[in-house]
Amino acid sequence: MRLALAQASLIRHRARTVLAVLGVAVAAAMLLDMVMLATGMRESFRELLLSRGFELRLAPKGTLPFDTDATIPGVTAVIATLRTNPDILEISPVLGASIHILAGNRDVSGSALGIDPSVQGDYELLSGRDVTTPDALVANDHLLSQIGARIGDTLDVATGYDPQTRTYSGQRKLVVTGRVKFIYGANDQSASAMRRETLEGMGRQARDRASLFMIRVRKGADAEQVRDWIERQLPNVTAISIATAIAQVDERLSYFRQLAFILGAVSLFVGFLLVTTLVTVSVNERAGEIAVMRAIGVSRSHVVEQVVLEGVAISFAGAVLGLALGLVTARYLHTILSAFPGLAMAIDFFLFQPKAAWSALGLLIVSGIGAGIYPAWRAASLPIAESLRREAIA
Amino acid sequence: MSPNIGGQGPIVSLRDVRRDYALGAERVHALQGVTLDVERGDYVAIVGPSGCGKSTLLNLIGVIDQPTSGTVAIAGKRVDAMSDREATQFRLRNIGFVFQRFYLLPILSALENVALPMAEAKVSKAERAKRASELLAYVGLGNRERHRPSELSGGEQQRVAIARSLANGPTLLLADEPTGELDARTGTEIISLFQRLNADGTTIVVVTHDEDLASAARRKIHMRDGRVVDG
Ligand SMILES: Nc1ncnc2c1ncn2[C@@H]1O[C@H](COP(=O)(O)OP(=O)(O)OP(=O)(O)O)[C@@H](O)[C@H]1O
Ligand SMILES: [Mg+2]
Numbered sequence: 001m002r003l004a005l006a007q008a009s010l011i012r013h014r015a016r017t018v019l020a021v022l023g024v025a026v027a028a029a030m031l032l033d034m035v036m037l038a039t040g041m042r043e044s045f046r047e048l049l050l051s052r053g054f055e056l057r058l059a060p061k062g063t064l065p066f067d068t069d070a071t072i073p074g075v076t077a078v079i080a081t082l083r084t085n086p087d088i089l090e091i092s093p094v095l096g097a098s099i100h101i102l103a104g105n106r107d108v109s110g111s112a113l114g115i116d117p118s119v120q121g122d123y124e125l126l127s128g129r130d131v132t133t134p135d136a137l138v139a140n141d142h143l144l145s146q147i148g149a150r151i152g153d154t155l156d157v158a159t160g161y162d163p164q165t166r167t168y169s170g171q172r173k174l175v176v177t178g179r180v181k182f183i184y185g186a187n188d189q190s191a192s193a194m195r196r197e198t199l200e201g202m203g204r205q206a207r208d209r210a211s212l213f214m215i216r217v218r219k220g221a222d223a224e225q226v227r228d229w230i231e232r233q234l235p236n237v238t239a240i241s242i243a244t245a246i247a248q249v250d251e252r253l254s255y256f257r258q259l260a261f262i263l264g265a266v267s268l269f270v271g272f273l274l275v276t277t278l279v280t281v282s283v284n285e286r287a288g289e290i291a292v293m294r295a296i297g298v299s300r301s302h303v304v305e306q307v308v309l310e311g312v313a314i315s316f317a318g319a320v321l322g323l324a325l326g327l328v329t330a331r332y333l334h335t336i337l338s339a340f341p342g343l344a345m346a347i348d349f350f351l352f353q354p355k356a357a358w359s360a361l362g363l364l365i366v367s368g369i370g371a372g373i374y375p376a377w378r379a380a381s382l383p384i385a386e387s388l389r390r391e392a393i394a
Numbered sequence: 395m396s397p398n399i400g401g402q403g404p405i406v407s408l409r410d411v412r413r414d415y416a417l418g419a420e421r422v423h424a425l426q427g428v429t430l431d432v433e434r435g436d437y438v439a440i441v442g443p444s445g446c447g448k449s450t451l452l453n454l455i456g457v458i459d460q461p462t463s464g465t466v467a468i469a470g471k472r473v474d475a476m477s478d479r480e481a482t483q484f485r486l487r488n489i490g491f492v493f494q495r496f497y498l499l500p501i502l503s504a505l506e507n508v509a510l511p512m513a514e515a516k517v518s519k520a521e522r523a524k525r526a527s528e529l530l531a532y533v534g535l536g537n538r539e540r541h542r543p544s545e546l547s548g549g550e551q552q553r554v555a556i557a558r559s560l561a562n563g564p565t566l567l568l569a570d571e572p573t574g575e576l577d578a579r580t581g582t583e584i585i586s587l588f589q590r591l592n593a594d595g596t597t598i599v600v601v602t603h604d605e606d607l608a609s610a611a612r613r614k615i616h617m618r619d620g621r622v623v624d625g
Contacts, residue, residue: 008499008502011501012500012501288497292497293499295485295491296485296511296514296558297482297485297486297487297489297511297514297562298482298486298510298514299479299514300478385449385453385458388493391495392449392494
């Protein structure tokens, strides 16, 4: 009966209710986006790091992967040391370098990874074949379209360029064998990969070096323990586990999270005020009706329930609509944010997680209950006789 | 239909009842010592000029207001200092209210409006529907159960309101200007309905300016300036 009455009062002013629900929906959408933003980046970063199952990364001492040009020497020796630990399942050394591709009289620069195709975890092959031969190169779509090349084309690639003498060094002809997508790279960066020996051969640096090692740990093994072991065994590397990487990213993202938190709180508050206002207006309008209900014996608590229910109903309808709206706007906001220049990784800013939706919904319903408290208190403490008299005069 | 008759003594008993209102710095003495008894089964009309305190008196009898001093007893029970919770329960079980403006809930059907106080009194759904239907038939609206208030005439709405006031078989039916918003012909229908109700045993106290309604009562109480001038 009370549910019917709350519904009744909402239906009576249909246009007003719809407007309020829309208002709450906008606030709810904003709230969901902010909850998604606050938790999504970290989650998607974690998923990204874990996507290939490499729990550990080794970088030159004191650096982050690919943060500097520094490299780790003695790849063979490092691998030999790592192999002695039975918890280490797979080792993937990666060498990074910048390259120039000479296309006609143009020079397109990009990055190249020197990898071992049997253990690499940096890219996915989209078409063609992997770098199974020494003169093979795979590239992402961005690079291919920049140089106008296709699978099967031969490219003139150099690893060095001296702007004073305008000469290239470490030149070699490589054949494009496949189209790939780099997991950790943004789509608007020109990136390629070849065998590590090939890239080493083209450079002037000493051989047997790697910028990074990615390491897969045996299932059930403690990655942190392996990490400590590696740092003890190899004093010139920094071993980074996913947990520490996330902690580092977390630190960098804390501004984002604070912003998201504040904007989310503001949206919630705006929604709260909207519902309070609407329900208060509705209670004031129905003062006579409420007084009559009290006079014929409807209890205070039932009046309170009905009013609170009204607020919750608006909040709930707004929340459900808002969550849908939030998902749409999140997609739009994501395209804006991922166009941000210099973004190193393909991170999902607004990762949808059911948890985020539930917490946004929960917050909205709690705020809907809160929003009903003041008008409900007004309705319950209405002086019956005086309200009836005022109504009769009006 | 028969109300909770039983027990001894008057059903309404007021002793030296005063009700002051604070109006800014001044005090309005709306009731200045009213002493009054209403017997079971009686039908009383309270009449008097506007502002003499009729509504104030009825509100005290109906336990929606409390006196500044004096005592009010309904069916032998003191109601002048009840807590809100007690007063609400008391009204629900013992008092039927009819107002000048009918105050039906616009979204509910006639039947649902009549059933509302029963729901509040935790009467089962089936019983509610049955009794509400009987009450609507009693006030002559057996064929209007599904109608919304907006689909009913003023007189019909007031009859639904009367049926609602009878929902929990009240000891006492109170009405403040029940014909105030109705034309003379429709007013007459309400007057005869009240007479029929009283004949069937309901004690009625009605406040009115309507001469016809007042003379239909068994007893008239005249008020002036917050006092009963003759009973
Ligand atoms: N809440 C209030 N605050 C201040 N004064 C009030 C209040 N309620 C009633 N009064 C005053 O008390 C007096 C009696 O009012 P009451 O409503 O009982 O009169 P009434 O006889 O019902 O009048 P009417 O026939 O016009 O309905 C009036 O002077 C009125 O102005
Ligand atoms: Mg009056």
